[in-house]
Amino acid sequence: MKHKFYFLLIMFVLIVLLSNITLTVIAEEKLKVAFVYNAAVGDFGWFYGHDRARKITDEELDFVETSFLENVTPGAVAERVMKELCKEGYDVIIPASADFEADALKVAEQYPNVKFLICAGTVKKEPNVESFFPKSTQVWYMLGQVAGKLTKTNTIGMVGAVVHPLDLQIQNAWMLGARSVNPDVVQRIIYINTYYDPIAERDAALSLIDAGADVLAQATNTPAHVQAAEEYGVYAMSQFEDMRHFGPNAYVSGDLFFWEKYYIPTLKAIYENTWEPRVCTPDLTSGVVDMAEFGPMVTNEMKAMVEESKNRMLTEDPEFFWEGPIYDVKGNLKVKEGEKLTDEELLEMNWWVDGIITSMR
Amino acid sequence: MKEASKKLMDFRTIVWIISMGMTAGTPLLFSSVGEVLSERAGVLNIGIEGFMLMGAMTGFMVSYQTGNKWIALLAVIGVCCILGLIFSFVLITLRANQIAAGIAFTILCAGLSTILGKPFIGVVARDTFKKLTLSSLDKFPLLQLLFKKDLLVFIALALAIIAWVFVYKTKYGLHLRAAGDDPSTLDSLGINVIVQRYIYTTLGSILAGIGGAYLSLAYSPSWIEGMVAGRGWITIAIVNFALWNPLYAIGGAYLFGIFYILSFRLEAAGIAVPSYFLRMLPYISPIIVLILSKLRNKKNYMPKYLCLPYIREVK
Numbered sequence: 210m211k212h213k214f215y216f217l218l219i220m221f222v223l224i225v226l227l228s229n230i231t232l233t234v235i236a237e238e239k240l241k242v243a244f245v246y247n248a249a250v251g252d253f254g255w256f257y258g259h260d261r262a263r264k265i266t267d268e269e270l271d272f273v274e275t276s277f278l279e280n281v282t283p284g285a286v287a288e289r290v291m292k293e294l295c296k297e298g299y300d301v302i303i304p305a306s307a308d309f310e311a312d313a314l315k316v317a318e319q320y321p322n323v324k325f326l327i328c329a330g331t332v333k334k335e336p337n338v339e340s341f342f343p344k345s346t347q348v349w350y351m352l353g354q355v356a357g358k359l360t361k362t363n364t365i366g367m368v369g370a371v372v373h374p375l376d377l378q379i380q381n382a383w384m385l386g387a388r389s390v391n392p393d394v395v396q397r398i399i400y401i402n403t404y405y406d407p408i409a410e411r412d413a414a415l416s417l418i419d420a421g422a423d424v425l426a427q428a429t430n431t432p433a434h435v436q437a438a439e440e441y442g443v444y445a446m447s448q449f450e451d452m453r454h455f456g457p458n459a460y461v462s463g464d465l466f467f468w469e470k471y472y473i474p475t476l477k478a479i480y481e482n483t484w485e486p487r488v489c490t491p492d493l494t495s496g497v498v499d500m501a502e503f504g505p506m507v508t509n510e511m512k513a514m515v516e517e518s519k520n521r522m523l524t525e526d527p528e529f530f531w532e533g534p535i536y537d538v539k540g541n542l543k544v545k546e547g548e549k550l551t552d553e554e555l556l557e558m559n560w561w562v563d564g565i566i567t568s569m570r
Numbered sequence: 571m572k573e574a575s576k577k578l579m580d581f582r583t584i585v586w587i588i589s590m591g592m593t594a595g596t597p598l599l600f601s602s603v604g605e606v607l608s609e610r611a612g613v614l615n616i617g618i619e620g621f622m623l624m625g626a627m628t629g630f631m632v633s634y635q636t637g638n639k640w641i642a643l644l645a646v647i648g649v650c651c652i653l654g655l656i657f658s659f660v661l662i663t664l665r666a667n668q669i670a671a672g673i674a675f676t677i678l679c680a681g682l683s684t685i686l687g688k689p690f691i692g693v694v695a696r697d698t699f700k701k702l703t704l705s706s707l708d709k710f711p712l713l714q715l716l717f718k719k720d721l722l723v724f725i726a727l728a729l730a731i732i733a734w735v736f737v738y739k740t741k742y743g744l745h746l747r748a749a750g751d752d753p754s755t756l757d758s759l760g761i762n763v764i765v766q767r768y769i770y771t772t773l774g775s776i777l778a779g780i781g782g783a784y785l786s787l788a789y790s791p792s793w794i795e796g797m798v799a800g801r802g803w804i805t806i807a808i809v810n811f812a813l814w815n816p817l818y819a820i821g822g823a824y825l826f827g828i829f830y831i832l833s834f835r836l837e838a839a840g841i842a843v844p845s846y847f848l849r850m851l852p853y854i855s856p857i858i859v860l861i862l863s864k865l866r867n868k869k870n871y872m873p874k875y876l877c878l879p880y881i882r883e884v885k
Contacts, residue, residue, distance in 0.1 A: 249684070249691075249794075249795040249796070253691065253794075280795075366838070397838050397840065399834055399837045399838055399845070400837070400845040401845075401849070402845060402846060402849055406799055407790055407792065407794045407797055408785065408789065408790050408797065408799060409799075409834075411789070411790045412590070412594065412830070412831060412834050413834050413837075413838075415590065415834075416831070416834035416835045416837070416838040417838050419583065419586050419835065419838070420835070420838035420839055422838075431792075431794060432792075433790055433792075436790070436791070436792070454694055455694065566840035567837075567840065568836070568837045568840060568841050568842060568843055568844060568845055568848065569844055569845060570842070
């Protein structure tokens with residue numbers, strides 16, 4: 210009886226010890242990374258791209274273990290979800306949407322050991338928070354030049370999501386590009402107040418077409434505007450993914466994101482303890498952002514024009530288009546002649562350049 | 571801004587808004603007529619959002635697999651019929667709380683459509699309801715704008731009128747109304763209340779499914795998770811606003827659609843009202859009409875036995 214008791218006790222202690230050891234071994238070996246999405250990964254846009262990058266990162270880096278949570282509502286739910294993830298021992302949390310920024314900052318303050326990489330964030334300095342968003346404005350300036358040449362009605366239309374500095378940068382860059390080749394162009398923007406509502410996106414696109422727009426683009430997550438453009442015989446550009454097969458006659462081009470080219474080096478740096486939080490804005494040279502192939506309507510002349518701008522970005526100044534003079538929609542001089550918008554100013558952008566028609570001004 | 575105001579006054583734009591509003595209101599018209607029938611029979615079908623989602627998913631899936639939109643529509647009817655029967659069984663035979671069961675059903679169908687629809691996200695639809703070609707109207711661009719729609723828009727309109735004739739002008743319609751207003755009298759006439767409720771709840775579910783399928787086969791031909799985006803809940807508001815009358819439901823659904831489109835079109839014109847307010851427009855409209863109709867007419871049109879299970883009293 211006594212023997213049996215001792216035997217059980219020893220077994221118990223052994224089991225406890227072993228399980229503890231195995232737990233710590235796993236925790237030390239793997240970098241646990243959680244991705245938080247506020248819509249479904251099947252949106253064929255923003256989160257679709259992030260999740261593809263997540264899979265590539267997971268395969269590429271042996272020491273990384275990833276998981277994801279989709280359809281997380283920003284606000285109290287997101288905060289609770291991220292807290293749970295911290296408690297479960299995740300080392301890195303990637304809230305892959307601008308909507309999560311405020312919630313992520315709150316949680317980051319409480320869990321200083323957990324690292325947060327906020328996609329499309331605007332945070333400048335926190336010890337454990339990094340914001341990242343590629344400078345797709347470069348691509349959008351060039352796409353604006355194409356749009357300015359393509360439009361016959363001198364109206365281009367944007368299906369906007371919410372008023373956010375990063376979206377405004379893209380809309381303004383698109384406008385500046387279009388104006389650089391065609392001073393009569395105006396851009397109409399409809400904000401649908403969400404990044405994901407395929408039906409509202411379509412209705413916004415149709416309203417823009419009725420208001421005269423013949424080149425469309427979107428800040429939202431789905432290809433609904435490409436389908437609408439195909440149906441009504443106008444052109445469309447896209448963000449985040451190549452949406453060509455949704456409208457082969459309408460699709461002009463768009464920006465493409467390869468998030469894994471950011472995730473892999475950053476997670477490596479975190480694993481090797483060489484990571485320093487920053488505002489990470491990789492540009493065309495990094496490969497995180499690129500331009501999709503042109504559709505058949507883009508002439509050689511337009512291609513040469515784009516090539517010229519690209520060369521200027523690569524050799525002279527990556528963001529020459531933010532140079533003054535730039536007027537806002539109300540007629541105020543925002544950037545003086547000879548000056549240029551700084552990265553800080555870009556992160557705080559809350560104005561529309563001259564030529565944009567929006568009801569939010 | 572000058573250009574914007576000029577655009578707003580344009581007659582063609584007004585016709586365009588009405589025309590687009592009709593299309594936008596069509597899925598709501600299908601589901602509203604269905605909900606009117608089921609609420610008239612005394613069953614509050616809160617699960618309508620779920621049925622619409624299942625309809626949208628099934629429609630797109632079958633149309634993609636078979637390449638035939640009509641087979642897809644039949645499949646939608648079949649699936650929603652089965653789901654509607656299960657729903658009726660829970661509500662009518664098991665006498666579950668209609669609101670709790672309805673919400674549970676919505677969540678169940680939302681999850682089911684998400685899981686089953688996963689492989690169909692991002693694929694291009696193979697056969698969809700396209701706009702009719704009306705070459706005889708070529709000379710009248712405004713009429714063409716108004717009537718160049720897909721067939722389902724007109725089917726929905728016809729269905730609402732048929733439902734009105736059925737509810738108010740036929741013997742069976744009287745039975746239907748009695749099932750919601752005075753089931754014990756109906757029972758004493760020898761008509762089975764339970765069967766009545768089963769029929770109309772299932773029919774309501776099927777119509778909701780077709781409304782959902784309209785979204786994925788005609789309106790925005792694709793399947794994307796949660797694409798119904800709250801239209802099921804709006805349906806319930808429209809039915810209230812339509813005073814449980816299928817004919818008024820046409821007005822309710824189209825009015826919602828018109829306000830919905832108007833909010834986008836006004837923004838495209840650059841009107842100086844923030845889009846946060848504009849997006850609210852379609853939701854304000856039923857509330858205003860509801861208040862106005864209440865002020866003018868104090869009568870309560872709600873079926874008296876709505877939400878109450880029928881229990882035959884043994885004396």
